[in-house]
Amino acid sequence: MRKTMTGLLAGIGLMWACGTSAQAQELTIFWAEWDPANYLQELVNEYEAQTGVKVTVETTPWADFQTKAFTEFNAKGSAYDMVVGDSQWIGAASQAGHYVDLTDFFNQHKLNEVMAPATVKYYAEYPSNSKKYWSIPAEGDAVGWSYRKDWFEDPKEMEAFKAKYGYDLAPPKTWAEMRDIAEFFHRPGEKRYGIAIYTDNSYDGLVMGVENAMFSYGGELGDYQSYKVDGIINSDKNVKALEMYRELYGFTPPGWAKSFFVENNQAITENLAAMSMNYFAFFPALVNEASNPNAKVTGFFANPAGPNGEQFAALGGQGISVISYSDNQEEAMKFLEWFIKDDTQKRWAELGGYTASAKVLESPEFQNATPYNKAFYETMFKVKDFWATPEYAELLIQMNQRIYPFVTAGQGTAKEALDSLAADWKATFDKYGRNK
Numbered sequence: 001m002r003k004t005m006t007g008l009l010a011g012i013g014l015m016w017a018c019g020t021s022a023q024a025q026e027l028t029i030f031w032a033e034w035d036p037a038n039y040l041q042e043l044v045n046e047y048e049a050q051t052g053v054k055v056t057v058e059t060t061p062w063a064d065f066q067t068k069a070f071t072e073f074n075a076k077g078s079a080y081d082m083v084v085g086d087s088q089w090i091g092a093a094s095q096a097g098h099y100v101d102l103t104d105f106f107n108q109h110k111l112n113e114v115m116a117p118a119t120v121k122y123y124a125e126y127p128s129n130s131k132k133y134w135s136i137p138a139e140g141d142a143v144g145w146s147y148r149k150d151w152f153e154d155p156k157e158m159e160a161f162k163a164k165y166g167y168d169l170a171p172p173k174t175w176a177e178m179r180d181i182a183e184f185f186h187r188p189g190e191k192r193y194g195i196a197i198y199t200d201n202s203y204d205g206l207v208m209g210v211e212n213a214m215f216s217y218g219g220e221l222g223d224y225q226s227y228k229v230d231g232i233i234n235s236d237k238n239v240k241a242l243e244m245y246r247e248l249y250g251f252t253p254p255g256w257a258k259s260f261f262v263e264n265n266q267a268i269t270e271n272l273a274a275m276s277m278n279y280f281a282f283f284p285a286l287v288n289e290a291s292n293p294n295a296k297v298t299g300f301f302a303n304p305a306g307p308n309g310e311q312f313a314a315l316g317g318q319g320i321s322v323i324s325y326s327d328n329q330e331e332a333m334k335f336l337e338w339f340i341k342d343d344t345q346k347r348w349a350e351l352g353g354y355t356a357s358a359k360v361l362e363s364p365e366f367q368n369a370t371p372y373n374k375a376f377y378e379t380m381f382k383v384k385d386f387w388a389t390p391e392y393a394e395l396l397i398q399m400n401q402r403i404y405p406f407v408t409a410g411q412g413t414a415k416e417a418l419d420s421l422a423a424d425w426k427a428t429f430d431k432y433g434r435n436k
Helices: 002-020 035-051 062-074 087-095 103-108 117-124 155-165 175-185 205-216 236-249 261-269 280-286 329-339 342-351 358-362 373-380 392-409 414-431
Strands: 026-032 054-060 082-086 136-148 193-196 273-279 298-302 313-322
Touching: 026 035, 026 062, 026 329, 035 054, 035 136, 035 280, 035 329, 035 342, 054 062, 062 082, 062 087, 082 087, 087 117, 087 313, 087 392, 117 136, 117 313, 136 205, 136 261, 136 280, 136 329, 136 373, 155 175, 175 193, 175 236, 175 273, 193 261, 205 236, 205 313, 205 392, 236 392, 236 414, 261 273, 261 280, 273 280, 280 313, 280 373, 298 373, 313 329, 329 342, 342 358, 358 373, 392 414
Parallel strands: 026 054, 026 082, 193 273
Antiparallel strands: 082 313, 136 273, 136 298, 136 313
């Protein structure tokens, strides 16, 4: 019976495939090498089973992802039909003509209502508030935190913490509490440390880490409409946030000046730190006993609030775009129609992908599926992102160059670093004629 049904479904799929396209029977999606790409390959295998159209998720290491993608785009190559590109690429890729305009598709399917608002704003729309869309929100992601529940819930530790700080030891609700807890557990003599934060300055690790503090301290990177930065990126709120980030760096394990997502998961799996910053997309490895011997005692919490109660997090994740140079654009659009369906988005979440579907995110089924899904749901409705302008790469390099020496070596002051950054960014926007 099962064989009969399988054959019948395959036949239906083949008929659909024949009916929808007599040409493209293969599609290639380009993405970075990480677990969500593996989940997407599992998902698209089901698309092949239904339609007969083979979809391959081709990956490359994160360190090469941006370079390899834009090399192919600039060459107007047709190696990829779609790309799951980083959110900050959208300005550069759309203005250069690399991405197909998906505005009509977006409006036809009312994706403004279907997808979580932040994912539409940061993964799909460019320029900001223009109602022009270039991607379909695909992998939602943001920064959250893991922690050692067994350390936090040890009665002796709880008693000692309360005696020292005057309140109960628990997952921090504010950055000030997080600083206290990091200090409390920082015991180099025991090879136990307080906290693991992003410090890698080769791409967006350090910047995204610092953004978590800045946004929750009420700061902004600049005015995304007027491109004004002076007085904003170097505001008092951002100065205090950067000072806090520098202070937390003092409670990290030794040699933590070049750390990103791999090292921050190791901080938990190798008993190094009480708390660790990371993108939610890397948390599945922390609940897997095969990859984390501390899986049963690992907990999760959302990015804490700043001193005035504001609570935001740095956005990760990506949207999926159709490449302008693809020979299979029509088939790619059919794939996107399948991808946005409620059932597909639900299945995407079941496989481990972070759906951007508001309906799926809001469901109790999703929020209770893992120990961290509820924190992810809460976070995805209060995220902010880096500049998505075509010159984002220059802005990223400048921010790394200005804040890295202060955070990891204590060179200069936070105010000096951010004043210099404001001047750098203003000069960059002047160069491209963006200041209004």
